[in-house]
Amino acid sequence: MSAGPQTSFTKRHLWNWTSFAGGVIAFAGFFAFLLLSAIDFIAHASSPYVGILAYVVAPSFLIFGLALMALGAWMQHRHSRQSGGTAWEIDFSRLKDRRKLALFAVVSTIFLICTAMGSYQTYHMSESVEFCGETCHTPMHPEFTAYQNSPHARVACVECHVGSGAKAYVAAKWNGVHQMVCVFTGKYHRPIETPIKNLRPAQETCEQCHWPGKFDGNLDRTYNHFLTDKTNTQFSVRLLLHVGGADPALGPVGGIHWHVSQNNKIEYIATDDKRQVIPWVRVTNSRGEVTEYRDPSFKGDISKYEIRRMDCIDCHNRPAHNYRAPNDSVDLAMSLGQIDRTMPWVKSNAVEVLTRPYQTTDEAVQKIATTLRSEYPTNTSADGLVASVQTIYTNNFFPEMKVDWQSYPVNIGHKNWPGCFRCHDGSHKTADKKKTIPASDCNTCHTIIAQGNGDDLQKLNGKGNVFFHIDSEYTDFSCNTCHTGGIQK
């Protein structure tokens, strides 16, 4: 056959092995793109990183394939000009070329099948907890570790971080690309900043599993603590938390989950980035009546701030990544018997060694061992103590990312952080001063049914005790001025 003017453009330019191979690669890229974007659209909540595969990796193959086709065309063109012959062109009248084509067809088919399987596998991989938590080891290490020790250890990262709904779809994908770039260039914040501005609304994440209206009634919780005295005196508090409910179809609406009842809308402004200072709150009830509460010391202009509607995350802001404070983690280890309570001053020593500054995890692990061993040179429980305190450290402290319990406020209670008292501090009043966000009574949110140690914890009082703070009755609202999670001031 000759490359005369009567032969088609395709034949004159693309009838060569290089362009053929390019065509197969381009087709595979296009096919992978269709496949990935289709599953990405259909999936309930898909990882932001799938976008990189669908919209960056697959199209790159397409472009590479097209470029290879063009290269083949150019080479064929040049060759036929130089030699005037057709050596480069494939000629099916030649047995050699027919054999080559058969081989080519087989290899191409295998390649296309592998592409389909590979795309699907990579898609799955990018959805996995391991991918989100471990691929970029250093930046996500704190979140991944805390997550594994959380009640949500079996819930995939994407369930909370991506959610469903097409609205923020493109934003999520773009965010994934952005994060990858940050990881490669090392330009990420240490610690990673919160609140996460583009976290999906709680309705699309938490509420997919936790029915917001479900009536929880009262939760019975015991908080075990030990004082920093020589004998590590136990001081525990047992509370009935009035969680209540948020849907009248399932029980009375009231208590703590009243805030998320569909009938009410609670909005607020925060004057700081971490949402810790809340000077203005607006409640709209089912009848459309509006009540505004304001801290009178706030003189600013509300319209200057973003008004946020309260949802689950305004209280449960650390459901999966709670870095425990030294005081609380040592108390937990002692109450579980992991640390021997009979060792003199053990509470105090363990908290103290955890609150010292360390540059790296390795340094901390070594110094914890040497410090504690020197405190208890002959005590047979020293090995257990060292191991427990080291575990507390590696589970909750990440000096490489500058993450520990002080990095992120915890909004669920009020002991180490302002939490509920951001609004329930007695100073948020209506303009006529007739109504205040409930605060004065410690039994509004929980009933203290027992406190102290030993026998005291058996004496249950359903009416609720006045809080007996170590050695005196106590109703001060500024717990976190003294309690910071480290050594009590």
Ligand code: HEC
């Ligand atoms: C139960 C829901 C949930 C799951 C599951 C979850 N997270 Fe989070 N994550 C959150 C919430 C809520 C925040 C805090 C948001 C805020 O304060 O704005 C957060 C914050 C983060 C942050 C910001 C830094 C920080 O510590 O606050 C990173 C990074 C993160 N998560 C990564 C992950 C990874 C990786 C996984 C899976 C291994 C995961 N998350 C699983 C709910 C979740």
Ligand code: HEC
């Ligand atoms: C994919 C499902 C799923 C999603 C999404 C989810 N959770 Fe959970 N959550 C669970 C499971 C499972 C448990 C453990 C239940 C148990 O232990 O009984 C749990 C437990 C909890 C608990 C109880 C923890 C404890 O101490 O016992 C809280 C509080 C909670 N989730 C809040 C949230 C919040 C807030 C979000 C949104 C940021 C969220 N969950 C998102 C499935 C989910």
Ligand code: HEC
């Ligand atoms: C006003 C703060 C606040 C808001 C808003 C809030 N919660 Fe809670 N929730 C609490 C407190 C306090 C508890 C008691 C448990 C505790 O202290 O850890 C609790 C308990 C829970 C529990 C555990 C119940 C159990 O049986 O262990 C779940 C699950 C839960 N909340 C989910 C949600 C979800 C989902 C939302 C959003 C629809 C939400 N919460 C909104 C404060 C809040």
Ligand code: HEC
């Ligand atoms: C953003 C401000 C804000 C935060 C934060 C907040 N609350 Fe409230 N809370 C309110 C307002 C406003 C009311 C209703 C006042 C009224 O009756 O109009 C309320 C009412 C309540 C009630 C009474 C509900 C009823 O049955 O009438 C309880 C209990 C409660 N909150 C518990 C909590 C707990 C526990 C936390 C922390 C986990 C918390 N709140 C955090 C604003 C807040």
Ligand code: HEC
């Ligand atoms: C606005 C609701 C609210 C009010 C008012 C309130 N508390 Fe609490 N308190 C909570 C919640 C929610 C928790 C549970 C925190 C958690 O699960 O980590 C809690 C936990 C506690 C604990 C156990 C903390 C621990 O870690 O040992 C004590 C003690 C306590 N409260 C005492 C008081 C006292 C004393 C008052 C009155 C000055 C008071 N509370 C008023 C909501 C409230």
Ligand code: HEC
């Ligand atoms: C003026 C400072 C101060 C204030 C305010 C304060 N505490 Fe304490 N608290 C202490 C000291 C000091 C101890 C004893 C610490 C020790 O021996 O380990 C203590 C011990 C405790 C303990 C037992 C030990 C432990 O490790 O947790 C609890 C629980 C407690 N306080 C809760 C509260 C609550 C809840 C509030 C707010 C209603 C509050 N405290 C306000 C200073 C304070």
